[in-house]
Amino acid sequence: GQSLEQPSEVTAVEGAIVQINCTYQTSGFYGLSWYQQHDGGAPTFLSYNALDGLEETGRFSSFLSRSDSYGYLLLQELQMKDSASYFCAVADSWGKLQFGAGTQVVVTP
């Protein structure tokens, strides 16, 4: 089977840096995606890592270590609008995504 673990909640102040870790156990691993979901809204795609290393997209960066079955999403220069849930999702070799339970990020003034 597959399992993903990520923290349930992280709280930080505006301007801070937050790291959301994701560990996974899966067969047929292809890559790791990250999605953001605001309360009541639809998830939106943030980033994808197929190879080891860091991918940077503006204030957000994502990292993958395939040998450690581990990845993280780094949110820099936190803004109030970053308050949302963040999901890691394993992309398997059968063309599907398996989502984690999500991490709620709370940004305080």
Place this chain on the structure above:
Amino acid sequence: SQTIHQWPATLVQPVGSPLSLECTVEGTSNPNLYWYRQAAGRGLQLLFYSVGIGQISSEVPQNLSASRPQDRQFILSSKKLLLSDSGFYLCAWSVKSYYEQYFGPGTRLTVT
């Protein structure tokens, strides 16, 4: 540009009633289509996905079914709803890269 439509936005249905949720995609051809369900405060559970007309793969045994009568139309159905079917139902599409999916606004279903 591509857009995805889902309706209705909210739905309250009694136990044992039928269900039909529709999803349509505009601005792209031959997309992969997905139905997910999200329980409150939880992650997304993949229910069905389709790589083409009439091609449906089911991920979770349940009393739900899906159909894809047209290239850009995906329908989720049930003959008799259960209380456990309550949740947030999301339709999504992808084209070249299945790891990058685009979600519709969702339908919040409450079964009473």
